[in-house]
Amino acid sequence: MSEISPAEWTAILLSLRVAVIATLVATPFGIALAWLLARYDFWGKSILDAAVHLPLVLPPVVTGYLLLLTFGRRGLVGAWLADHLGIVFAFRWTGAALACGIMSFPLLVRPIRLSIEAIDRRLEQAASTLGAAPWQVFATVTLPLALPGILAGMVLGFAKAIGEFGATITFVSNIPGETQTISSAIYSLIQTPDGDTAAARLVLISIAIAMGALIASEWFARRATKRLHGN
Amino acid sequence: MLRVDVTRQLGEFSLEAKFESQGRVTGLFGASGAGKTSLINMIAGLLRPDRGVIALDDEVLDDTSKGVHAPPHRRRIGYVFQDARLFPHLDVRQNLDYGRRMNRLAADPAQHKRITELLDVGHLLDRRPGQLSGGERQRVALGRALLSKPRLLLMDEPLGSLDEGRKEEILPYLVRLRDEGIPMVYVSHDAAELRQLATQIVMLKRGRVTALGGVTVLT
Numbered sequence: 001m002s003e004i005s006p007a008e009w010t011a012i013l014l015s016l017r018v019a020v021i022a023t024l025v026a027t028p029f030g031i032a033l034a035w036l037l038a039r040y041d042f043w044g045k046s047i048l049d050a051a052v053h054l055p056l057v058l059p060p061v062v063t064g065y066l067l068l069l070t071f072g073r074r075g076l077v078g079a080w081l082a083d084h085l086g087i088v089f090a091f092r093w094t095g096a097a098l099a100c101g102i103m104s105f106p107l108l109v110r111p112i113r114l115s116i117e118a119i120d121r122r123l124e125q126a127a128s129t130l131g132a133a134p135w136q137v138f139a140t141v142t143l144p145l146a147l148p149g150i151l152a153g154m155v156l157g158f159a160k161a162i163g164e165f166g167a168t169i170t171f172v173s174n175i176p177g178e179t180q181t182i183s184s185a186i187y188s189l190i191q192t193p194d195g196d197t198a199a200a201r202l203v204l205i206s207i208a209i210a211m212g213a214l215i216a217s218e219w220f221a222r223r224a225t226k227r228l229h230g231n
Numbered sequence: 232m233l234r235v236d237v238t239r240q241l242g243e244f245s246l247e248a249k250f251e252s253q254g255r256v257t258g259l260f261g262a263s264g265a266g267k268t269s270l271i272n273m274i275a276g277l278l279r280p281d282r283g284v285i286a287l288d289d290e291v292l293d294d295t296s297k298g299v300h301a302p303p304h305r306r307r308i309g310y311v312f313q314d315a316r317l318f319p320h321l322d323v324r325q326n327l328d329y330g331r332r333m334n335r336l337a338a339d340p341a342q343h344k345r346i347t348e349l350l351d352v353g354h355l356l357d358r359r360p361g362q363l364s365g366g367e368r369q370r371v372a373l374g375r376a377l378l379s380k381p382r383l384l385l386m387d388e389p390l391g392s393l394d395e396g397r398k399e400e401i402l403p404y405l406v407r408l409r410d411e412g413i414p415m416v417y418v419s420h421d422a423a424e425l426r427q428l429a430t431q432i433v434m435l436k437r438g439r440v441t442a443l444g445g446v447t448v449l450t
Contacts, residue, residue, distance in 0.1 A: 130304075131330050140333075
């Protein structure tokens with residue numbers, strides 16, 4: 001198999017950038033939401049829970065279209081952001097990151113929520129009797145004990161983000177160098193004559209990234225168990 | 232001085248306790264299910280009374296009629312749990328240091344040395360809680376509570392999860408601790424243990440105080 005072409009490199013690097021930014025920005029929101037779902041009972045909790053999982057079951061093209069309606073240039077939020085903050089999502093790589101972040105959000109939240117639920121709350125009580133204020137308990141007990149789950153969630157979210165296709169192409173199209181990720185590059189290549197070898201290269205690369213992410217996620221999950229047992 | 236006058240409903244069970252303690256070590260005695268743990272959880276601030284007052288020295292910690300409730304982290308009351316509850320992600324040294332850091336107290340190497348020697352945990356400092364025996368864990372938990380410089384130390388059956396041999400191992404440390412002069416509330420269902428440690432007894436039966444006085448009430 002021949003060398004990776006510059007155009008393919010562009011797609012690979014763009015995918016990495018989009019997935020990394022999407023994961024990093026989504027993580028604090030994911031932790032906050034996981035915390036809320038793990039620890040509190042409130043009115044509308046099951047609706048919120050369902051809404052978080054929605055991108056997992058909706059057709060991606062629907063999510064992409066909803067993003068276009070909301071964050072597009074004439075969208076309710078998109079117009080406001082463009083006018084007031086100068087942030088534009090439509091047909092930009094930032095839009096791809098937004099689409100990937102939303103599509104991967106359920107996969108990010110789930111392991112974090114499970115790891116917060118697994119924490120022995122009596123340890124948090126012990127911390128408070130030692131003088132830790134609630135935010136200190138969170139920072140010194142809850143967060144470190146949930147860390148392996150957070151990392152596992154980030155890895156899974158990243159893997160999902162890097163492979164996202166439907167919502168991204170619907171929302172920000174397939175512009176080489178701007179919004180053409182590995183997935184949309186493969187899509188374009190298999191529709192071009194003689195694109196097969198290049199497509200095959202990108203397919204192998206995405207398989208490798210996905211496998212790597214799954215193995216890393218497994219490894220973090222094992223560390224979590226070890227950490228909770230204090231060895 | 233500790234003053235407690237509280238009621239609390241817990242499902243079918245109702246707890247109604249009133250006592251004052253001047254003693255250095257107040258022994259809270261009763262069978263399991265008598266409400267001992269709920270009562271010291273209220274003193275620690277982990278459980279709110281439905282009605283009543285808890286005061287330590289001149290400070291009112293709970294007064295439901297005035298809406299006063301000091302949260303646990305502001306009470307400076309140490310708590311040694313039956314199951315130690317050491318932080319599994321921290322080593323012994325960090326566990327011992329936790330209360331000092333949270334209270335932003337200056338490092339006190341002299342006290343640190345005295346307590347690690349008193350409890351004989353100096354050789355365990357680099358270990359993780361998972362690598363400790365039950366007795367070692369309980370000693371570290373004691374040290375951790377003491378190093379947060381509490382005004383009062385609560386102990387909920389600190390020997391409860393240990394076998395006879397281990398109990399014999401820890402008891403002398405507790406006697407030493409008592410002689411250090413820090414006021415304690417010591418929960419136990421074992422009269423022999425309390426005879427060795429307590430200076431005053433509060434007897435609890437099905438959520439009610441049935442006797443108050445010296446260790447002689449244990450007979």
